[in-house]
Amino acid sequence: MVERRKSIKVNEALKRVIKYAPQGSIHYIPIHQSYGHFLGDDLVADHPIPPFDRSPYDGFAVRSKDTEAAASTHPQNYEVIAEIGAGSVFTGKVGKMQAVRIMTGAQVPNGCDAVIMFESVKEYEACGKRYIQIKRRLQQGENISFTGEDAKSGEVLAKKGTYISPGIVALLATFGYKQVPTSKKPTVGIIATGSELLELDEEIQPGKIRNSNAYMVQSQVIRAGGEPYYFGQFSDHFTACFEQVKQALDQVDILITTGGVSVGDYDYMQDIYKELGAEILFNKVGMRPGSVTTVAKKTGKLLFGLSGNPSACFVGFELFTRPAIRKFLHAFHPLLKKETAILGADFSKPNPFDRFVRGRLTFHQGKLVATPIGLDKSNVVSSLGAANVFIEFPAGTRGYKQGSEISVILLDDM
Numbered sequence: 001m002v003e004r005r006k007s008i009k010v011n012e013a014l015k016r017v018i019k020y021a022p023q024g025s026i027h028y029i030p031i032h033q034s035y036g037h038f039l040g041d042d043l044v045a046d047h048p049i050p051p052f053d054r055s056p057y058d059g060f061a062v063r064s065k066d067t068e069a070a071a072s073t074h075p076q077n078y079e080v081i082a083e084i085g086a087g088s089v090f091t092g093k094v095g096k097m098q099a100v101r102i103m104t105g106a107q108v109p110n111g112c113d114a115v116i117m118f119e120s121v122k123e124y125e126a127c128g129k130r131y132i133q134i135k136r137r138l139q140q141g142e143n144i145s146f147t148g149e150d151a152k153s154g155e156v157l158a159k160k161g162t163y164i165s166p167g168i169v170a171l172l173a174t175f176g177y178k179q180v181p182t183s184k185k186p187t188v189g190i191i192a193t194g195s196e197l198l199e200l201d202e203e204i205q206p207g208k209i210r211n212s213n214a215y216m217v218q219s220q221v222i223r224a225g226g227e228p229y230y231f232g233q234f235s236d237h238f239t240a241c242f243e244q245v246k247q248a249l250d251q252v253d254i255l256i257t258t259g260g261v262s263v264g265d266y267d268y269m270q271d272i273y274k275e276l277g278a279e280i281l282f283n284k285v286g287m288r289p290g291s292v293t294t295v296a297k298k299t300g301k302l303l304f305g306l307s308g309n310p311s312a313c314f315v316g317f318e319l320f321t322r323p324a325i326r327k328f329l330h331a332f333h334p335l336l337k338k339e340t341a342i343l344g345a346d347f348s349k350p351n352p353f354d355r356f357v358r359g360r361l362t363f364h365q366g367k368l369v370a371t372p373i374g375l376d377k378s379n380v381v382s383s384l385g386a387a388n389v390f391i392e393f394p395a396g397t398r399g400y401k402q403g404s405e406i407s408v409i410l411l412d413d414m
């Protein structure tokens, strides 16, 4: 008799995954490798930015009070007593009706409180001295980038768990993080099962197909922030698969298998979990595709039994494995990122369960538009290439018209 499985809701399944998903350790890595990791600690400004009052222009630094009388009909003259480029500091004293020639990025000399651009002054020489002429009054603080106006000392500029984007790398460099505290990426083992699977360089044979899941899942792991480790593909033999799963689990933080999770005669994954002594968190979810997605836990590690069907495998990974990887990484937002979009085409199927339709999200006249792509079956591979979202059709609904507001899950969420 075929086993009857108890189906649970997607949210409940996700709750169980998040509850048991472990978190990884924090370690230091060189800054040039930090892009794409997650911050393992708050990024705190340990000094103000800019660290000194500086000039945002190439021009002349003056004392604004010396320009009080300046007007187009009444130009004032200032002696240029020094010249400083970025990186140099003028340590002398700037006196009444004096100016310092200053370049963008240089520290404003003590006593000066305004900068005027080259283009706004007239330069001339007299008796071997250099002068400028100013024809308007300058405000105190005019054209000065003040100490701390960009970031104050002690300010938390990015919280632990923030994704390290190129902008975060700029901040890390600004504050001297040659080594960056990051969450260790989980090693995610991948095992493909199926006696029908051909290696990629094998010719197509009757009844056989090439193994696409293993490679698809490896790239999904990388996109989610994990480190994939591929153990290879194995025929549907209980002992061989059991031994491989058992060995692999010792070597990784998270283990993914594809195929063999349904109720077929050669679907051994449930038996493997049993033999391992793993506790099954769920083995049926009220969703399509991916209803057979199974998650088990063993000695603090999660085992994801993803479907063999490519689209079901893809969806099962994004819905359940990605959040577990993000939790391992201490990500600030481990859960899926959603947006509201306008449906780009009619979707007439009934939805007796939560449906996750591969879709393409685009902008149209300032709005997000999500359009289902191609074939919507769980065994297809052709609609995966163009998908950048899942369009969510909740259980108990039917007949969505083009233009309806729908919720989408972002696949490229960083």
Ligand SMILES: Nc1nc2c(c(=O)[nH]1)N[C@H]1C(S)=C(S)[C@@H](COP(=O)(O)OP(=O)(O)OC[C@H]3O[C@@H](n4cnc5c(N)ncnc54)[C@H](O)[C@@H]3O)O[C@H]1N2
Binding pocket: 192, 193, 194, 196, 197, 209, 210, 211, 212, 213, 214, 258, 259, 260, 261, 262, 263, 264, 267, 290, 291, 292, 306, 307, 308, 309, 310, 312, 378, 379
């Ligand atoms: N009697 C029932 N039959 C099925 C049920 C059910 O509830 N009762 N569920 C169906 C659903 S839904 C799905 S999804 C599949 C899940 O099957 P498995 O996860 O057990 O996967 P397999 O049987 O091993 O393979 C399914 C399908 O996918 C192809 N496959 C497998 N591995 C790969 C790979 N690495 N790359 C590409 N394609 C792969 C395989 O050849 C099969 O065609 O079960 C339904 N059946």
Ligand code: MOO
Binding pocket: 287, 288, 289, 290, 291, 292, 293, 307, 309, 311, 312, 378, 379
């Ligand atoms: O697990 Mo299946 O994908 O629902 O078609």
Ligand SMILES: [Mg+2]
Binding pocket: 259, 260, 261, 262, 263, 264, 266, 267, 308
């Ligand atoms: Mg099967």
